[in-house]
Amino acid sequence: MSKHERWSALLELLAAGGRLEVEEAATTLEVSAATIRRDLDELAEQQMLVRTRGGAIAHGVSYELPLRYKSSRHASEKQRIAAxxxxxxxxxxxxxxxGGTTTTEVARALALRTGSGLRDAATAPSSASVPAPVGPVLTVVTNALNIAGELAVRPQIKIVVTGGVARPQTYELVGPLTMGVLNEVVLDVVVLGVDGVDPDLGVMAHHEDEAGVSRLFAERAHRVIVVTDSSKMGKRAFARICGLDRIDVVVTDSAISAEATGRLTDAGIKVIAV
Known part of the structure; x- marks a missing residue:
């Protein structure tokens, strides 16, 4: 097991229990206690946990895994959803x-598709001796710094980044500056990553500031697509984004239950399970 894999596993254990003991972690991961101590020390240096005598505790009351350590969870499902x-x-x-791990995969899938999508301009028959210049294929508006970083180098994508204050856990920009930019744009479609999908309350996020940004994204868009793995179906989070009546499509994995699919369909939502 590599260091990255150990760190991901340790943060998963900490997220589940809120507290972690060295000996317990060593037994679970089948490594030495000395290795676990070094890992916890390094994670504490990066402010991902609080070191204690004999172990570690999570930051604050509710622990949220940094985005880069959540990216390996349900990875294959998220890649299928993104495609x-x-x-x-x-x-x-x-x-x-x-922002979020699933929308990050969507950004990558869009970049790959538009990269190959240039074939249409490159191979289309033309009577002109000089080919027309190829401009951006898509415009992407995002409040996620990591998504902006990945797409900024793609000439086929025009990237628009909202302002705002960055949240280090998710790389999302939030606050009045973010809202100000979103109020000035119109979107054809928005792809929302969420932390919970409840049949009565709608879609939700862990943090109210991120929920507010996602709500405005949905208000500014003609079509709303929610992307989430099936583990979040029926789950609630702290802050409500919007009701199911605002959602057009939910793209999830094939493990979604028939009951969950039925309730979404009854609400007028198209469900795509991959």
Whole structure:
């Protein structure tokens, strides 16, 4: 097991229990206690946990895994979801993306698709001796710094980044500056990553500031696509984004239950399970 894998596993254990003992972690991960102590020391230096005598505790009351350590969870499901979403986006559209691991995969899938999508301009028959210049295929508006960083180097994508205050756990920009930019744009489609999907309350996020940004994304978009693995179906989080009546499509994995699919369908939502 590599250091990255150990760190991910340790943070998962800490997220589940809020407290972690060295000996317990060593037994679970089948490594030496000395290795666990070094790992916890390094994680504490990066402010991912608080070191205690004999172990570690989570930061604050509710622990949230940093995005880069959540990215390996349900990885194959998220990649399939992202590929399906890319097929729902047409060239020339303005796409909104909030932050999160699933929307990050969507951004990558869009970049790959638009990269190959340049074939249409490159191979289309033309009577002109000089080919027309190829401009951006998509416009992406995002409040996620990591998504902006990945897409900024893609000439086929025009990237618009909201202002705001960065949250280090998720790399999302939030606050009045973010809202100000979103109030000035119109989106064809928004792809929202969420922390919970409840049949009565709608879609939710752990933090009220992120929920507010996602809510405005949905208000500014003609179509709203929610992307989430099936583990979040039926789950509630602290802050409500919007009701199911605002959602057009949910893209999830094939492990979604028939009951959950039925309730979403009854609410007028198209469910795509991959």
């Amino acid at each position: 399906a979403v890319a097929d729902l986006v047409a060239d020339g559209e303005v796409v909104g993306l909030n």
